[in-house]
Amino acid sequence: MRDGSIYAILYAVAWMLLFLWLLKKYGIKSSSVFVTSFYVLFSISAIFLYHNEFYASSFKTITLFPYVYLFVMVLLSLQPIVSFDKSNVVGLVEPPPSLIAVFTYVFIFLAILSLPNSIGNVVSGITLLLQDSNAGAELYADAHGGGISTKSIADVPRYLFSIFSYISIFVFFYYLVRPKLNKFVLFGLSIVMLYNLVRPISLGLRTDTVMTLFAIMVGYILMRRWIPLKRGKTLVLIGSIFCAVVVGFMLVLSASRFSQNIAGMNGTNLYYIAQSTLNFNNYGLDAGGIRYGDRTCRIFKEFLGFENVPSGIVERRVKYRHMRMNDGVFYTFVGDFTLDFGPVIAFFIFVLYSILFSFLSNVRGGVISFSRLLIVYLEMLIPVQGGMYLFTFSDGGNYSLVAFTLTAILFFKFDHTSSNQIIWASNEYLEYAFLRRFRVIGLK
Numbered sequence: 001m002r003d004g005s006i007y008a009i010l011y012a013v014a015w016m017l018l019f020l021w022l023l024k025k026y027g028i029k030s031s032s033v034f035v036t037s038f039y040v041l042f043s044i045s046a047i048f049l050y051h052n053e054f055y056a057s058s059f060k061t062i063t064l065f066p067y068v069y070l071f072v073m074v075l076l077s078l079q080p081i082v083s084f085d086k087s088n089v090v091g092l093v094e095p096p097p098s099l100i101a102v103f104t105y106v107f108i109f110l111a112i113l114s115l116p117n118s119i120g121n122v123v124s125g126i127t128l129l130l131q132d133s134n135a136g137a138e139l140y141a142d143a144h145g146g147g148i149s150t151k152s153i154a155d156v157p158r159y160l161f162s163i164f165s166y167i168s169i170f171v172f173f174y175y176l177v178r179p180k181l182n183k184f185v186l187f188g189l190s191i192v193m194l195y196n197l198v199r200p201i202s203l204g205l206r207t208d209t210v211m212t213l214f215a216i217m218v219g220y221i222l223m224r225r226w227i228p229l230k231r232g233k234t235l236v237l238i239g240s241i242f243c244a245v246v247v248g249f250m251l252v253l254s255a256s257r258f259s260q261n262i263a264g265m266n267g268t269n270l271y272y273i274a275q276s277t278l279n280f281n282n283y284g285l286d287a288g289g290i291r292y293g294d295r296t297c298r299i300f301k302e303f304l305g306f307e308n309v310p311s312g313i314v315e316r317r318v319k320y321r322h323m324r325m326n327d328g329v330f331y332t333f334v335g336d337f338t339l340d341f342g343p344v345i346a347f348f349i350f351v352l353y354s355i356l357f358s359f360l361s362n363v364r365g366g367v368i369s370f371s372r373l374l375i376v377y378l379e380m381l382i383p384v385q386g387g388m389y390l391f392t393f394s395d396g397g398n399y400s401l402v403a404f405t406l407t408a409i410l411f412f413k414f415d416h417t418s419s420n421q422i423i424w425a426s427n428e429y430l431e432y433a434f435l436r437r438f439r440v441i442g443l444k
Contacts (some may be wrong), residue, residue, distance in 0.1 A: 001051070002050060002051060002056065002061070003061045004050075004061040004062035004063060005047070005050065005051070007062050007063060007064045007067055007281075008043075008046055008047045008050050008062055008067075008278075009047060010064075010067070011043050011046075011067040011070075011071065011277070012040070012043035012044050012046070012047060014071055015036065015039045015040045015043045015071075016040055018036055018075075019033065019036045019037060019039075019040050022036055022082075022085075026082075026085040026086075027432065029224075029225070029429070029432060030085045031081050031084060031085055031221060031222060031376070031380055032078060032081045032082045032084075032085050034217075034218075034221045034380075035078060035081055035380055035383055035384055036078070038383075038384055038387050038388070039074065039383075039387055041273075042273065042274060042276065042277060042387050042388055043277060045270060045273050045274035046274040046275075046277045046278050048270060048274065049270050049271060049274040049275065049278060050062065050278060052263070052267060052270060052271075054262055054263035054267050055263065055267065055270075055271050058271075058275075059278045059279070059281075059282055060282045062278065062281040062282065063281065065285075066280060066281040066282075066284055066285050067277075067281060069284075069285060069343060069347075070277065070280055070281070070284065070332065070334055073334040073346070073347065073350050074332075074334065074383060074387070076350040076351060076353070076354040077333075077334075077350060077353065077354065077379075077382060077383045078383060079354045079357075079358050080353075080354065080357035080358045080360070080361040080376070080379045081361070081376070081379055081380060081383075083358040083359075083361040083362045084361040084362075084363070084376050084379075086362070087361070087362060087363035087364070087366065087368070088366055088433050089225075089363050089366055089367070089368045090225065090366045090367070090424060090425040090429065090430055090433050091365075091366055091367035091368070091422045091423065091424050091425070092177065092226055092367070092368060092369075092370065092373065092422065092423045093367060093368065093369045093370060093415060093420050093421075093422055093423075094178075094370070094420055094421045094422070094423055095370040095371075095411050095414060095415075095420070096414050096420070099410075099411065099414055100171070100174070100370075100411075103171070103407070103410075104171055104175075104185055104189070105185075107161070107164055107168050107171070107189075107192075108185070108188040108189070108192075110157045110158075110160050110161040110164075111161055111188065111191075111192050111195075113157040113158075113161075114157050114158040114161040115191075115192075115195060118195075118199065119195075122195070122198055122199050122202040124202075159399075163396075163399040163400045163402075163403045164400075164403050164407075165192070165196055165212075165400075166215050166381065166400060166404075167374070167403060167404065167407055168189055168192055168193075169189075169193060169212075169215050169216055169219045170219050170222075170223075170374060170377050171189065172186065172189040172190070172193065172219070173219040173220060173222070173223035173227075174223065174370070175189070176223065176227050176231065176235065177223055177226035177227050177423055178423070179423075193212070193216065194242065196208070196209075196212045197209050197212050197213065197242075197246045198246065198249065201246075201249045201250060201253050204253065204257065206250055206253060206254070206272070207389060209246065209250060210250075210388075210389075211385050211389065211392055213243065213246070214381070214384050214385050215381060215385070216239070217384075218377060218380045218381055218384055219377065220235070220239070221380075222373065222376060222377055222380065224429075225425040225426065225429040225433075226423050226424075226425055226426065226429075227426065228426055229426055229427075229428055232426075251265075254268065254269055272330075273388060275329060275330050276330040276331055276332045276335070276387065276388055276389065276390075277332060279325060279329050279330060279331040279335070280331045280332050280334065280335045280338075282325070283324050283325040283331070284325075284331055284332070284334065284335040284338050284339070284343075285338060285343045287323045287324045287325045287339055288322055288323045288324045289320065289322060289323050290339060290340060290341060290342050291316070291320055291323075291339055291340045292340065292341075293340045293341065294309055294310055294316055294319070294320075294340065295316060295327065295336060295339070295340055295391075295394045295395060296336050296337060296340045296341075296391055296393075296394045297340070297398065298310070298316075298394070298395050298398060299395070299396065299398035299399060300398055312395070313327065313395070323339070325339070327390060330388065330389050330390060331390065332386055332387060332388075332389075332390070333382060333383065333385070333386025333387070333389070333390055333391040333392070334346070334350075334386070335390070336386075336390050336391035336394055337349060337350070337391065357375065357379055360372060360375050361375065361376055361379065366433075367422060369411070369412070369415040370411050370415070371407075371408045371409075371410075371411040371412040371415055372408075372415075374404065374407060374408050374411070375404075375408055378404050
Protein backbone atom coordinates (compact mmCIF):
# COMPACT_ATOMS: atom_id res chain seq x y z
CA MET A 1 0.00 0.00 0.00
CA ARG A 2 1.12 3.56 -0.68
CA ASP A 3 2.05 5.89 2.13
CA GLY A 4 -1.04 7.77 3.25
CA SER A 5 -3.45 5.03 2.18
CA ILE A 6 -4.74 4.73 5.72
CA TYR A 7 -6.00 8.32 5.56
CA ALA A 8 -7.95 7.66 2.37
CA ILE A 9 -9.46 4.58 4.00
CA LEU A 10 -10.35 6.46 7.19
CA TYR A 11 -11.96 9.23 5.11
CA ALA A 12 -14.12 6.66 3.32
CA VAL A 13 -15.00 4.95 6.62
CA ALA A 14 -16.05 8.32 8.09
CA TRP A 15 -18.49 8.84 5.22
CA MET A 16 -19.84 5.31 5.52
CA LEU A 17 -20.45 5.77 9.24
CA LEU A 18 -22.19 9.10 8.66
CA PHE A 19 -24.29 7.51 5.92
CA LEU A 20 -25.37 4.68 8.25
CA TRP A 21 -26.14 7.13 11.07
CA LEU A 22 -28.30 9.31 8.82
CA LEU A 23 -29.96 6.21 7.41
CA LYS A 24 -30.92 5.06 10.89
CA LYS A 25 -32.03 8.50 12.05
CA TYR A 26 -33.91 9.80 8.99
CA GLY A 27 -34.59 6.77 6.81
CA ILE A 28 -33.75 5.65 3.30
CA LYS A 29 -35.93 8.31 1.66
CA SER A 30 -34.25 11.28 3.32
CA SER A 31 -32.40 13.90 1.31
CA SER A 32 -29.31 13.80 3.52
CA VAL A 33 -28.90 10.06 2.97
CA PHE A 34 -29.12 10.60 -0.78
CA VAL A 35 -26.44 13.31 -0.75
CA THR A 36 -24.15 11.38 1.58
CA SER A 37 -24.31 8.29 -0.64
CA PHE A 38 -22.39 10.23 -3.30
CA TYR A 39 -19.57 10.95 -0.86
CA VAL A 40 -19.36 7.27 0.04
CA LEU A 41 -18.98 6.52 -3.67
CA PHE A 42 -16.42 9.27 -4.30
CA SER A 43 -14.30 8.41 -1.24
CA ILE A 44 -14.17 4.68 -2.03
CA SER A 45 -13.35 5.40 -5.67
CA ALA A 46 -10.50 7.67 -4.52
CA ILE A 47 -8.86 4.74 -2.72
CA PHE A 48 -8.73 2.76 -5.95
CA LEU A 49 -7.48 5.77 -7.91
CA TYR A 50 -4.75 6.45 -5.35
CA HIS A 51 -3.42 2.95 -6.03
CA ASN A 52 -4.05 2.91 -9.79
CA GLU A 53 -0.83 2.01 -11.60
CA PHE A 54 -1.37 4.64 -14.28
CA TYR A 55 -2.52 7.56 -12.12
CA ALA A 56 -0.79 7.00 -8.77
CA SER A 57 2.07 9.28 -9.81
CA SER A 58 -0.41 12.12 -10.44
CA PHE A 59 -0.92 12.53 -6.70
CA LYS A 60 1.48 13.29 -3.87
CA THR A 61 1.32 11.32 -0.64
CA ILE A 62 -1.94 12.25 1.05
CA THR A 63 -2.11 13.48 4.64
CA LEU A 64 -4.71 13.54 7.39
CA PHE A 65 -5.56 17.19 8.06
CA PRO A 66 -6.84 18.12 4.55
CA TYR A 67 -9.33 15.24 4.81
CA VAL A 68 -10.44 16.37 8.27
CA TYR A 69 -10.91 19.91 6.96
CA LEU A 70 -12.80 18.71 3.87
CA PHE A 71 -15.07 16.46 5.93
CA VAL A 72 -15.96 19.30 8.31
CA MET A 73 -16.65 21.71 5.44
CA VAL A 74 -18.94 19.27 3.66
CA LEU A 75 -20.71 18.61 6.97
CA LEU A 76 -21.38 22.34 7.25
CA SER A 77 -22.91 22.31 3.77
CA LEU A 78 -25.02 19.26 4.70
CA GLN A 79 -26.46 20.83 7.84
CA PRO A 80 -29.26 22.73 6.01
CA ILE A 81 -30.29 19.47 4.30
CA VAL A 82 -30.36 17.69 7.67
CA SER A 83 -32.53 20.54 9.01
CA PHE A 84 -34.93 19.89 6.16
CA ASP A 85 -35.02 16.17 7.00
CA LYS A 86 -35.68 16.97 10.66
CA SER A 87 -38.76 18.95 9.62
CA ASN A 88 -40.42 15.77 8.30
CA VAL A 89 -42.07 17.71 5.47
CA VAL A 90 -45.26 16.18 4.05
CA GLY A 91 -47.10 19.21 2.61
CA LEU A 92 -46.21 21.56 -0.25
CA VAL A 93 -47.92 24.93 -0.58
CA GLU A 94 -48.84 25.45 -4.22
CA PRO A 95 -47.65 28.70 -5.78
CA PRO A 96 -50.34 30.74 -7.53
CA PRO A 97 -51.20 28.82 -10.75
CA SER A 98 -51.02 31.95 -12.89
CA LEU A 99 -47.55 32.84 -11.58
CA ILE A 100 -46.01 29.41 -12.10
CA ALA A 101 -47.69 29.21 -15.52
CA VAL A 102 -46.24 32.54 -16.66
CA PHE A 103 -42.80 31.55 -15.40
CA THR A 104 -42.95 28.18 -17.18
CA TYR A 105 -44.32 29.42 -20.48
CA VAL A 106 -41.75 32.21 -20.64
CA PHE A 107 -39.00 29.63 -20.13
CA ILE A 108 -40.43 27.36 -22.84
CA PHE A 109 -40.65 30.39 -25.13
CA LEU A 110 -36.96 31.11 -24.47
CA ALA A 111 -36.22 27.49 -25.34
CA ILE A 112 -38.14 27.78 -28.61
CA LEU A 113 -36.06 30.84 -29.51
CA SER A 114 -32.78 29.24 -28.44
CA LEU A 115 -32.88 25.60 -29.51
CA PRO A 116 -33.55 25.57 -33.29
CA ASN A 117 -30.12 26.97 -34.14
CA SER A 118 -28.41 24.37 -31.95
CA ILE A 119 -30.38 21.19 -32.64
CA GLY A 120 -28.75 20.68 -36.03
CA ASN A 121 -25.30 20.86 -34.45
CA VAL A 122 -26.36 18.40 -31.75
CA VAL A 123 -27.63 15.88 -34.30
CA SER A 124 -24.51 16.18 -36.46
CA GLY A 125 -22.25 15.85 -33.40
CA ILE A 126 -23.98 12.72 -32.13
CA THR A 127 -24.03 11.21 -35.64
CA LEU A 128 -20.31 11.88 -36.04
CA LEU A 129 -19.63 10.37 -32.62
CA LEU A 130 -21.41 7.14 -33.57
CA GLN A 131 -19.72 6.88 -36.95
CA ASP A 132 -16.13 7.93 -36.23
CA SER A 133 -14.12 6.33 -33.43
CA ASN A 134 -11.90 9.42 -33.15
CA ALA A 135 -14.70 11.98 -33.28
CA GLY A 136 -14.90 12.45 -29.50
CA ALA A 137 -11.37 13.81 -29.24
CA GLU A 138 -11.90 16.08 -32.25
CA LEU A 139 -15.19 17.45 -30.92
CA TYR A 140 -13.61 18.10 -27.52
CA ALA A 141 -10.71 19.96 -29.11
CA ASP A 142 -13.15 22.16 -31.01
CA ALA A 143 -15.29 22.91 -27.97
CA HIS A 144 -12.57 23.19 -25.30
CA GLY A 145 -12.43 26.64 -23.80
CA GLY A 146 -15.74 27.68 -25.27
CA GLY A 147 -18.45 29.33 -23.22
CA ILE A 148 -21.59 31.38 -23.32
CA SER A 149 -21.24 34.95 -24.40
CA THR A 150 -23.77 37.58 -25.29
CA LYS A 151 -22.39 39.26 -28.36
CA SER A 152 -25.72 40.61 -29.57
CA ILE A 153 -29.31 41.06 -28.45
CA ALA A 154 -30.12 37.82 -30.27
CA ASP A 155 -28.00 35.91 -27.74
CA VAL A 156 -30.05 37.08 -24.74
CA PRO A 157 -32.78 34.36 -24.98
CA ARG A 158 -30.10 31.66 -25.20
CA TYR A 159 -28.32 33.07 -22.18
CA LEU A 160 -31.50 33.36 -20.09
CA PHE A 161 -32.42 29.82 -21.12
CA SER A 162 -29.05 28.63 -19.86
CA ILE A 163 -29.10 30.33 -16.46
CA PHE A 164 -32.64 29.14 -15.66
CA SER A 165 -32.08 25.55 -16.84
CA TYR A 166 -31.56 24.06 -13.37
CA ILE A 167 -34.68 25.80 -12.10
CA SER A 168 -36.64 24.37 -15.05
CA ILE A 169 -35.81 20.86 -13.80
CA PHE A 170 -37.28 21.73 -10.41
CA VAL A 171 -40.39 23.14 -12.10
CA PHE A 172 -40.72 19.98 -14.22
CA PHE A 173 -41.01 17.83 -11.10
CA TYR A 174 -43.43 20.31 -9.55
CA TYR A 175 -45.78 19.83 -12.50
CA LEU A 176 -45.58 16.08 -11.90
CA VAL A 177 -46.96 16.41 -8.37
CA ARG A 178 -50.01 18.40 -9.39
CA PRO A 179 -53.26 16.40 -9.47
CA LYS A 180 -53.93 17.27 -13.11
CA LEU A 181 -51.00 16.89 -15.50
CA ASN A 182 -50.22 19.62 -18.02
CA LYS A 183 -48.94 17.46 -20.87
CA PHE A 184 -47.76 20.39 -22.99
CA VAL A 185 -45.59 21.78 -20.20
CA LEU A 186 -44.22 18.37 -19.26
CA PHE A 187 -43.39 17.60 -22.89
CA GLY A 188 -41.71 20.99 -23.38
CA LEU A 189 -39.62 20.74 -20.22
CA SER A 190 -38.72 17.11 -21.04
CA ILE A 191 -37.34 18.20 -24.42
CA VAL A 192 -35.32 20.91 -22.69
CA MET A 193 -33.83 18.41 -20.22
CA LEU A 194 -33.00 15.96 -23.00
CA TYR A 195 -31.31 18.74 -24.94
CA ASN A 196 -29.24 19.76 -21.91
CA LEU A 197 -28.19 16.13 -21.48
CA VAL A 198 -27.24 15.45 -25.08
CA ARG A 199 -25.79 18.77 -26.26
CA PRO A 200 -22.53 18.55 -24.24
CA ILE A 201 -21.93 15.02 -25.55
CA SER A 202 -22.36 16.26 -29.12
CA LEU A 203 -19.51 18.71 -28.36
CA GLY A 204 -17.27 15.99 -26.95
CA LEU A 205 -17.88 17.11 -23.34
CA ARG A 206 -19.04 15.09 -20.33
CA THR A 207 -19.24 17.30 -17.27
CA ASP A 208 -22.29 19.40 -18.21
CA THR A 209 -24.20 16.20 -18.93
CA VAL A 210 -23.18 14.68 -15.59
CA MET A 211 -24.17 17.85 -13.73
CA THR A 212 -27.58 17.83 -15.44
CA LEU A 213 -28.06 14.16 -14.51
CA PHE A 214 -27.25 15.04 -10.91
CA ALA A 215 -29.75 17.92 -11.00
CA ILE A 216 -32.47 15.61 -12.33
CA MET A 217 -31.78 13.07 -9.58
CA VAL A 218 -31.87 15.80 -6.92
CA GLY A 219 -35.16 17.13 -8.28
CA TYR A 220 -36.72 13.67 -8.22
CA ILE A 221 -35.46 12.79 -4.73
CA LEU A 222 -36.78 16.08 -3.37
CA MET A 223 -40.19 15.89 -5.05
CA ARG A 224 -40.93 12.16 -5.02
CA ARG A 225 -42.83 12.31 -1.73
CA TRP A 226 -45.60 14.23 -3.52
CA ILE A 227 -45.64 12.21 -6.75
CA PRO A 228 -48.51 9.66 -6.81
CA LEU A 229 -47.23 6.09 -6.59
CA LYS A 230 -48.40 4.93 -10.02
CA ARG A 231 -47.15 8.10 -11.70
CA GLY A 232 -43.84 7.74 -9.90
CA LYS A 233 -43.31 4.19 -11.16
CA THR A 234 -43.95 5.32 -14.73
CA LEU A 235 -41.56 8.23 -14.26
CA VAL A 236 -38.79 5.97 -12.93
CA LEU A 237 -39.23 3.56 -15.85
CA ILE A 238 -39.13 6.26 -18.54
CA GLY A 239 -36.36 8.15 -16.76
CA SER A 240 -34.25 5.02 -16.45
CA ILE A 241 -34.53 4.36 -20.17
CA PHE A 242 -33.49 7.91 -21.06
CA CYS A 243 -30.63 7.83 -18.54
CA ALA A 244 -29.42 4.52 -19.96
CA VAL A 245 -29.36 6.03 -23.45
CA VAL A 246 -27.47 9.11 -22.24
CA VAL A 247 -24.97 7.00 -20.29
CA GLY A 248 -24.53 4.87 -23.42
CA PHE A 249 -23.65 7.99 -25.42
CA MET A 250 -21.21 9.01 -22.68
CA LEU A 251 -19.50 5.62 -22.83
CA VAL A 252 -19.17 5.96 -26.60
CA LEU A 253 -17.69 9.42 -26.06
CA SER A 254 -15.27 8.13 -23.43
CA ALA A 255 -14.16 5.30 -25.70
CA SER A 256 -13.65 7.78 -28.53
CA ARG A 257 -11.71 10.33 -26.47
CA PHE A 258 -9.59 7.97 -24.41
CA SER A 259 -9.18 4.78 -26.42
CA GLN A 260 -5.52 5.67 -27.04
CA ASN A 261 -4.86 6.54 -23.40
CA ILE A 262 -2.51 4.10 -21.71
CA ALA A 263 -4.92 3.79 -18.76
CA GLY A 264 -7.79 2.84 -21.05
CA MET A 265 -11.40 3.91 -20.77
CA ASN A 266 -11.92 2.35 -17.33
CA GLY A 267 -8.87 4.07 -15.89
CA THR A 268 -9.78 7.48 -17.28
CA ASN A 269 -13.37 7.14 -16.04
CA LEU A 270 -12.08 6.28 -12.56
CA TYR A 271 -9.82 9.34 -12.67
CA TYR A 272 -12.76 11.48 -13.78
CA ILE A 273 -14.97 10.32 -10.91
CA ALA A 274 -12.47 10.08 -8.06
CA GLN A 275 -9.79 12.74 -8.55
CA SER A 276 -11.43 15.60 -6.66
CA THR A 277 -10.75 14.59 -3.06
CA LEU A 278 -7.17 13.54 -3.85
CA ASN A 279 -6.45 16.84 -5.59
CA PHE A 280 -7.95 18.69 -2.65
CA ASN A 281 -5.83 16.71 -0.21
CA ASN A 282 -2.66 17.61 -2.12
CA TYR A 283 -3.24 21.30 -2.83
CA GLY A 284 -6.67 22.39 -1.58
CA LEU A 285 -5.29 24.08 1.52
CA ASP A 286 -2.11 25.42 -0.04
CA ALA A 287 -1.84 25.86 -3.80
CA GLY A 288 0.79 28.58 -3.62
CA GLY A 289 -1.57 31.53 -3.42
CA ILE A 290 -5.25 32.46 -3.61
CA ARG A 291 -7.47 33.83 -6.39
CA TYR A 292 -9.31 36.49 -4.33
CA GLY A 293 -12.74 35.30 -5.45
CA ASP A 294 -11.93 35.48 -9.17
CA ARG A 295 -13.61 32.14 -9.81
CA THR A 296 -16.43 31.77 -7.27
CA CYS A 297 -17.46 35.45 -7.42
CA ARG A 298 -16.23 36.60 -10.83
CA ILE A 299 -19.48 38.12 -12.11
CA PHE A 300 -20.21 39.76 -8.75
CA LYS A 301 -16.72 41.31 -8.69
CA GLU A 302 -17.16 42.64 -12.22
CA PHE A 303 -20.54 44.11 -11.27
CA LEU A 304 -19.05 45.81 -8.20
CA GLY A 305 -16.32 47.39 -10.32
CA PHE A 306 -13.26 45.43 -9.21
CA GLU A 307 -10.32 45.83 -11.56
CA ASN A 308 -8.16 43.15 -13.15
CA VAL A 309 -10.82 40.43 -12.88
CA PRO A 310 -10.06 37.67 -15.44
CA SER A 311 -12.95 37.40 -17.89
CA GLY A 312 -12.76 33.64 -18.29
CA ILE A 313 -10.91 30.40 -17.73
CA VAL A 314 -7.94 31.16 -19.98
CA GLU A 315 -7.27 34.63 -18.54
CA ARG A 316 -7.60 33.35 -14.98
CA ARG A 317 -5.13 30.52 -15.57
CA VAL A 318 -2.65 33.00 -17.02
CA LYS A 319 -3.08 35.38 -14.07
CA TYR A 320 -2.65 32.60 -11.50
CA ARG A 321 -0.17 30.45 -13.39
CA HIS A 322 2.07 30.48 -10.31
CA MET A 323 -0.47 28.39 -8.38
CA ARG A 324 0.16 24.66 -8.20
CA MET A 325 -3.44 23.73 -9.02
CA ASN A 326 -6.10 25.35 -11.22
CA ASP A 327 -9.55 24.46 -12.49
CA GLY A 328 -8.12 22.24 -15.19
CA VAL A 329 -8.67 19.46 -12.64
CA PHE A 330 -11.45 18.72 -10.14
CA TYR A 331 -10.92 19.48 -6.44
CA THR A 332 -14.47 19.69 -4.99
CA PHE A 333 -16.62 22.75 -4.39
CA VAL A 334 -14.86 23.25 -1.07
CA GLY A 335 -11.58 23.57 -2.96
CA ASP A 336 -13.00 26.36 -5.09
CA PHE A 337 -13.51 28.45 -1.97
CA THR A 338 -10.19 27.57 -0.32
CA LEU A 339 -8.31 28.41 -3.52
CA ASP A 340 -10.25 31.66 -3.84
CA PHE A 341 -10.15 32.88 -0.23
CA GLY A 342 -7.80 30.62 1.72
CA PRO A 343 -8.87 27.92 4.21
CA VAL A 344 -9.60 30.27 7.13
CA ILE A 345 -11.92 32.70 5.35
CA ALA A 346 -13.50 29.81 3.44
CA PHE A 347 -14.32 28.13 6.75
CA PHE A 348 -16.18 31.19 8.02
CA ILE A 349 -18.03 31.49 4.70
CA PHE A 350 -19.26 27.92 5.13
CA VAL A 351 -20.23 28.53 8.76
CA LEU A 352 -22.36 31.52 7.74
CA TYR A 353 -23.86 29.53 4.85
CA SER A 354 -24.70 26.67 7.21
CA ILE A 355 -26.40 28.93 9.77
CA LEU A 356 -28.39 30.96 7.23
CA PHE A 357 -29.58 28.09 5.08
CA SER A 358 -30.32 25.83 8.06
CA PHE A 359 -32.72 28.54 9.21
CA LEU A 360 -34.33 28.69 5.76
CA SER A 361 -34.65 24.89 5.63
CA ASN A 362 -36.18 24.49 9.08
CA VAL A 363 -39.89 24.08 8.37
CA ARG A 364 -42.59 24.11 11.05
CA GLY A 365 -45.75 22.06 10.85
CA GLY A 366 -44.47 19.75 8.13
CA VAL A 367 -45.61 22.10 5.33
CA ILE A 368 -43.12 23.89 3.07
CA SER A 369 -43.60 26.70 0.59
CA PHE A 370 -42.55 26.49 -3.05
CA SER A 371 -39.88 29.16 -2.57
CA ARG A 372 -38.29 27.39 0.39
CA LEU A 373 -38.32 24.07 -1.42
CA LEU A 374 -36.47 25.74 -4.30
CA ILE A 375 -33.80 26.81 -1.80
CA VAL A 376 -33.51 23.23 -0.51
CA TYR A 377 -33.07 22.09 -4.11
CA LEU A 378 -30.13 24.49 -4.46
CA GLU A 379 -28.71 23.32 -1.12
CA MET A 380 -28.68 19.75 -2.43
CA LEU A 381 -27.27 20.65 -5.85
CA ILE A 382 -24.16 22.32 -4.45
CA PRO A 383 -22.70 19.32 -2.53
CA VAL A 384 -23.94 16.65 -4.95
CA GLN A 385 -22.38 18.31 -7.99
CA GLY A 386 -19.44 19.72 -6.05
CA GLY A 387 -18.39 16.47 -4.44
CA MET A 388 -17.06 15.17 -7.74
CA TYR A 389 -16.51 18.43 -9.60
CA LEU A 390 -16.12 22.06 -8.49
CA PHE A 391 -18.51 24.81 -7.38
CA THR A 392 -20.96 24.65 -10.28
CA PHE A 393 -22.15 28.20 -9.75
CA SER A 394 -18.74 29.81 -10.27
CA ASP A 395 -17.89 32.07 -13.21
CA GLY A 396 -21.00 32.46 -15.39
CA GLY A 397 -22.79 30.25 -12.88
CA ASN A 398 -23.03 33.37 -10.70
CA TYR A 399 -25.92 34.36 -12.96
CA SER A 400 -27.65 31.09 -12.10
CA LEU A 401 -27.32 31.96 -8.41
CA VAL A 402 -28.97 35.29 -9.15
CA ALA A 403 -31.71 33.41 -11.03
CA PHE A 404 -32.33 31.16 -8.01
CA THR A 405 -32.41 34.18 -5.70
CA LEU A 406 -34.82 36.21 -7.83
CA THR A 407 -37.10 33.21 -8.45
CA ALA A 408 -37.23 32.38 -4.73
CA ILE A 409 -38.01 36.01 -3.86
CA LEU A 410 -40.69 36.20 -6.57
CA PHE A 411 -42.53 33.14 -5.28
CA PHE A 412 -41.95 34.08 -1.63
CA LYS A 413 -44.10 37.16 -2.21
CA PHE A 414 -47.05 34.84 -2.87
CA ASP A 415 -46.33 32.05 -0.38
CA HIS A 416 -49.00 32.94 2.13
CA THR A 417 -51.96 34.15 0.09
CA SER A 418 -55.27 32.70 1.23
CA SER A 419 -55.97 31.04 -2.12
CA ASN A 420 -52.91 28.79 -1.97
CA GLN A 421 -53.68 25.07 -1.79
CA ILE A 422 -51.57 22.42 -0.08
CA ILE A 423 -50.42 19.31 -1.91
CA TRP A 424 -50.03 16.47 0.55
CA ALA A 425 -47.53 13.67 0.17
CA SER A 426 -48.64 10.33 -1.26
CA ASN A 427 -50.24 7.86 1.14
CA GLU A 428 -47.11 5.72 1.02
CA TYR A 429 -44.88 8.60 2.08
CA LEU A 430 -47.35 9.82 4.72
CA GLU A 431 -47.20 6.39 6.34
CA TYR A 432 -43.41 6.43 6.11
CA ALA A 433 -43.23 9.92 7.67
CA PHE A 434 -45.67 9.01 10.44
CA LEU A 435 -43.68 5.92 11.39
CA ARG A 436 -40.40 7.81 11.23
CA ARG A 437 -41.69 10.51 13.54
CA PHE A 438 -42.40 7.91 16.19
CA ARG A 439 -39.09 6.11 15.58
CA VAL A 440 -40.55 2.73 14.67
CA ILE A 441 -39.67 2.73 10.99
CA GLY A 442 -37.87 -0.31 9.60
CA LEU A 443 -34.90 0.36 7.29
CA LYS A 444 -36.06 -1.59 4.27
